[in-house]
Structures are given as C-alpha cells and as structure tokens.
Amino acid sequence: MKQILFVDDEKPFRQIMAKELSREGFLVDEAGSGEEALEKLRHKIYGVMILDLSMPGIDGLEILEKIGLKEFRPEVIVLTGQGSVEKAVKAVKLGAFDFLEKPCSISKLLISINNAFQKGNLEKKNLRLGRWLEEKIFNYKLIGISESFRQILEMIQKSAMTAAPILLEGESGTGKEILAKEIHRMSPRREAPFMDVNCANLPTHLFESILFGHEKGAFTGADRTKEGLIEVARKGTLFLDEISETPLECQAKLLRFIETGTYRRVGGKDIFQSDIRIIAATNRNIEEEVKEGRFRKDLYYRLNVVHFRIPPLRERRDDILPLFQYFLETMPGQPKEYHPAVAEELLSYSWPGNVRELKNLVERLKIFVQEEKVTPEKLRKFLPSSLTQEGETILEATTLEELERIHIINTLKKCGGNKKLAAEILGISIKTLYNKLHHYQIGLNLEHLK
The missing domain is CATH 1.10.8.60 (Helicase, Ruva Protein; domain 3)
Known part of the structure; x- marks a missing residue:
C-alpha cells in the first residue's frame, strides 16, 4: 500500500485531508509539527510527504534541508498560503516535487500525489540501474591479484570511512579517478555528489569561478549567478585530478578553503560554508614539486593526510x-x-x-x-x-x-x-x-x- 506522511500544524485541515486520502486507498500518517515529522521519517519510509511550509518551530523549508538528497527520502508536495510563492520556489530548489496553494481541493492533491508516486517509482528503477552500472564501472579497474594492489584496496577500505583529505600519487592510467570514486562509494558520503575536475585544464582566470562559483556581473560573460563545484559537491566528495598542475596563485585560494571550510563566490561578499571531502591526485613526484617551488608546502601537508602510491602496471x-x-x-x-x-x-x-x-x-x-x-x-x-x-x-x-x-x-x-x-x-x-x-x-x- 502507498504510504503518505501528512505534515501540517492545522489539525482540522490535516485530519480532513488525511481521511479523504485514506478513502482513496492510501495509508496516511499524520504529524503536527516539524519535529514530529522528522521523528517519523527516521523510523519509517514514505513514498510521498505532504508538507506545510509555514509551521512554528521547524518549518517546511528546514525539513527539506534536513532530509537533503537522501536515497529513501519521499517525494515532497508542499502546501503554501496565499502570497508565499517565493517560499514555494525555494522549496522546489531544495527538492520538492510540487507545490499547491492552501486551501487546495482533494482532486488537485490526488493528481499531484499520483504523479509523485509515479516519479518516485521511476527514480528507484533508475537508482537500481545506476548502482548496477556503477558497480561495473568501479570494479573493472579494481581487478587485481598482486600483493601491492591488494594492499591498496585494504587501505582504501580503512580510509573511506574518515573525512581526511587523501592524496593519490601514480602514473597516468593507473586508475586514480576510479579509486577516488571507489573511496567515495564506500564512504558515508556516498549518497551525496562526487564531483571531479582536472586542474591541468583549468585556466588561471577561471579557476576560482569554477571551484567557488561567481555572482552575476562578476566578470564579462557572467550573466547569472553560478554555483561552483565546492558548492555543488556539498556533503560529498571533490576530486582534484592533476593537482600539481594548479597555478601557485590558485593554490593559495584552495588552501584557504581547506583550512577554514569557507569561501566567497567571485564578485560576492557573502561567506559560504561547504562540508566536502577532498581527494587529490597527481602523476608527478609532488615532493619534488615542493622542493622546486612549484607547489606550496603548506597545501601539500594539508592534502597529504592520507597518502596512496598507486603502483604502475609494470610493478604488478x-x-x-x-x-x-x-x-x-x-x-x-x-x-x-x-x-x-x-x-x-x-x-x-x-x-x-x-x-x-x-x-x-x-x-x-x-x-x-x-x-x-x-x-x-x-x-x-x-x-x-x-x-x-x-x-x-x-x-x-x-x-x-x-x-x-x-x-x-x-x-x-x-x-x-x-x-x-x-x-x-x-x-x-x-x-x-x-x-x-x-x-x-x-x-x-x-x-x-x-
């Protein structure tokens, strides 16, 4: 049976709508506050949540932020009062499936609910297919019987559960990106995004914009505000390939973010925070790069908390x-x-x-x-x-x-x-x-x- 969580602090309205939905064959649980809704979500999986945005205490927007992009989160239909379109738009940006203005008819609500269940079923199928494909992609380069490679895999399993930065060192073609994805897949961050960027392909003048984002009008061609990779990868993993190719002036900005967890978009004044795990990779001897003055020593120490040397194929x-x-x-x-x-x-x-x-x-x-x-x-x-x-x-x-x-x-x-x-x-x-x-x-x- 299709399960719905109806969250609204207006008890009469909530009970009437829940009763109507039960008559249509849905199994409906009720929550009169944001706190009660989060508690129910912790113990039960729902296909759809009907969520009032305006509630005392934890409101609808805060609930959306807390459930984030979790795998088993329900499809969310938000209910808004008159004149609350701005809030509804923000809710959609946070992942809500649809929004309806209160008071809404049961017929409109039923259409939205059925569409939400249909979308949820399709996404679950895509998720299963994606997982199957992901396993195929990850596993093909993780095939190995050599002792050196098995040791690498054991170290990956241990380090994946931490949030420490990782530095992967190895020649081109040894599978550094595949190993970075495997670390992400085995980590508690696996349901959040994995973003990657090749630092060798980043022009100096665009490095800050691509990583940290920019505000509208920050430079010629910036016709809209754009999130950077650090913002997109929030709660997930950012893979910096060929980190040793990063220009020195850009290294300083990256170091500042790693040390503080904060950043500004290009052309902006607001300070943002982002909790991400950094995995960096290089095909060079980065200690030599430090000695030659081409790579900052302090950044090297920040990245080199966990270090893997991936052996070339001729050594295995x-x-x-x-x-x-x-x-x-x-x-x-x-x-x-x-x-x-x-x-x-x-x-x-x-x-x-x-x-x-x-x-x-x-x-x-x-x-x-x-x-x-x-x-x-x-x-x-x-x-x-x-x-x-x-x-x-x-x-x-x-x-x-x-x-x-x-x-x-x-x-x-x-x-x-x-x-x-x-x-x-x-x-x-x-x-x-x-x-x-x-x-x-x-x-x-x-x-x-x-």
Missing part, C-alpha cells in the same frame, strides 16, 4: 593477464579469448600507459580482429614496435625514461603526428604530452625521429 605484472582477460570477456564483440603465446608478449611489455593503455589495446582488438582468439601476430599489429624482437632488446637496454621516450615517438609515428590522438592512446592529457615532448626534447617534426 600478476594483474596484467586477469585485466586483459576481463576486458576481452566483458567488452562486446570478438575476440573473447587469446592464444597462450600472447601472454608472454603481454607480460614482456612495460605498459607505460598502464591499465588505460591495456584497455585501449583491447578496444582496438575488438574493432579490427574478428576471430575468436587473439594471436601473437594480431597482437603485434596493435602494440608499439618496442614489443617486437628488436623492441625486446630495447626493453633490456634502456632506462624507463628512455623507454617512455621511445613509446611516445612510436605512438606519434603511428598517429601520423596527430598529438591529440596520440595523447588519447597514451592515456594522458594533451598538456601532459606537450610537457613530455619538451622534457624528452622530442621535436614536433616527426621526420627528425626516423
């Missing part, structure tokens, strides 16, 4: 074949299996692009190989030339830095010099690719690299 070779097999089996299309000789070649490769590169390899195999099994011959067509016999000698004779340089050159050649495509195949951002080209002194004219 036991995970290569399970991941390869998983991608083959779960991605649509052929091939689904591989020849035993393929395993040796996969294990002999250094995987500078890590898990992302392995997944991209399987995606290419799925597109271009129609046979049931991957053979060594087919595999070699889609791996850098460093995997051939000549390449195996290179693997033994070079440092990891030299190997990465060779891998970047080979990938650029295969892409005809298309740096955007090469960055996607390598599993890094275009900015990171340019940094590596500069670091390894690789000319942009590929004719020089032959």
Whole structure:
C-alpha cells in the first residue's frame, strides 16, 4: 500500500485531508509539527510527504534541508498560503516535487500525489540501474591479484570511512579517478555528489569561478549567478585530478578553503560554508614539486593526510593477464579469448600507459580482429614496435625514461603526428604530452625521429 506522511500544524485541515486520502486507498500518517515529522521519517519510509511550509518551530523549508538528497527520502508536495510563492520556489530548489496553494481541493492533491508516486517509482528503477552500472564501472579497474594492489584496496577500505583529505600519487592510467570514486562509494558520503575536475585544464582566470562559483556581473560573460563545484559537491566528495598542475596563485585560494571550510563566490561578499571531502591526485613526484617551488608546502601537508602510491602496471605484472582477460570477456564483440603465446608478449611489455593503455589495446582488438582468439601476430599489429624482437632488446637496454621516450615517438609515428590522438592512446592529457615532448626534447617534426 502507498504510504503518505501528512505534515501540517492545522489539525482540522490535516485530519480532513488525511481521511479523504485514506478513502482513496492510501495509508496516511499524520504529524503536527516539524519535529514530529522528522521523528517519523527516521523510523519509517514514505513514498510521498505532504508538507506545510509555514509551521512554528521547524518549518517546511528546514525539513527539506534536513532530509537533503537522501536515497529513501519521499517525494515532497508542499502546501503554501496565499502570497508565499517565493517560499514555494525555494522549496522546489531544495527538492520538492510540487507545490499547491492552501486551501487546495482533494482532486488537485490526488493528481499531484499520483504523479509523485509515479516519479518516485521511476527514480528507484533508475537508482537500481545506476548502482548496477556503477558497480561495473568501479570494479573493472579494481581487478587485481598482486600483493601491492591488494594492499591498496585494504587501505582504501580503512580510509573511506574518515573525512581526511587523501592524496593519490601514480602514473597516468593507473586508475586514480576510479579509486577516488571507489573511496567515495564506500564512504558515508556516498549518497551525496562526487564531483571531479582536472586542474591541468583549468585556466588561471577561471579557476576560482569554477571551484567557488561567481555572482552575476562578476566578470564579462557572467550573466547569472553560478554555483561552483565546492558548492555543488556539498556533503560529498571533490576530486582534484592533476593537482600539481594548479597555478601557485590558485593554490593559495584552495588552501584557504581547506583550512577554514569557507569561501566567497567571485564578485560576492557573502561567506559560504561547504562540508566536502577532498581527494587529490597527481602523476608527478609532488615532493619534488615542493622542493622546486612549484607547489606550496603548506597545501601539500594539508592534502597529504592520507597518502596512496598507486603502483604502475609494470610493478604488478600478476594483474596484467586477469585485466586483459576481463576486458576481452566483458567488452562486446570478438575476440573473447587469446592464444597462450600472447601472454608472454603481454607480460614482456612495460605498459607505460598502464591499465588505460591495456584497455585501449583491447578496444582496438575488438574493432579490427574478428576471430575468436587473439594471436601473437594480431597482437603485434596493435602494440608499439618496442614489443617486437628488436623492441625486446630495447626493453633490456634502456632506462624507463628512455623507454617512455621511445613509446611516445612510436605512438606519434603511428598517429601520423596527430598529438591529440596520440595523447588519447597514451592515456594522458594533451598538456601532459606537450610537457613530455619538451622534457624528452622530442621535436614536433616527426621526420627528425626516423
């Protein structure tokens, strides 16, 4: 039976409406105050709550704020007095499904209630589907049997229940964002938003606006007030990827928020608070960045409360074949299996692009190989030339830095010099690719690299 909570301090009106709804087949509980309503919500799940906005003590708006975006919150229909449209609009912004002006007819209320139940049922189906998809997305990169990776997972389980900032350090493609999402999913904040931003892609002049929001007219083009990610992620998690790429002047503003939990929108005077968990990630040695003066020491200490070093795939070779097999089996299309000789070649490769590169390899195999099994011959067509016999000698004779340089050159050649495509195949951002080209002194004219 469909359950309704009717919250109104006007007892005669409440009782009459509750009786009418009971006649229509609903199971109705009553609450005469905000305090009583919250108590009932703690002990019972309702499909719909009919809520009077104007009550002494805890009013309707405060109830909406308290129940927030909880998974099992009811759909809320608010009742307002004449001239209270502004309050009703605020209620809708807080998540109310509909609002009706008092006194309202039972026929209007029934239409709104039935629509609310219909929406609630659809959202529950979407929630179940979303959870199923979420599990698939989270779990595919958390596959691993190596000891180093199992230790990471154990540490994640322990740290997820705290509110402490976390710093994830690891090469591109090791799965830092996936691990950040897993921490959020296992935490008490899992029902609140998970927001992410790549700091390498944030222009300095927009950093503050994107994170903290801005008021209307704060700068050219700011034609409306906009919430920042810190505000949107309230009660949830904010993932700051490539944190080491953040400009120094922006680091100071981020540090101030982490220390105080308060911020101002760009162009605004009001001070806001936001309770969020910060997870930051970097593919650099951030201690070296601090020594070189490119990253603030005080911000590093604030972020580095819990630290994870995510091992690259070459350091957990036991995970290569399970991941390869998983991608083959779960991605649509052929091939689904591989020849035993393929395993040796996969294990002999250094995987500078890590898990992302392995997944991209399987995606290419799925597109271009129609046979049931991957053979060594087919595999070699889609791996850098460093995997051939000549390449195996290179693997033994070079440092990891030299190997990465060779891998970047080979990938650029295969892409005809298309740096955007090469960055996607390598599993890094275009900015990171340019940094590596500069670091390894690789000319942009590929004719020089032959």
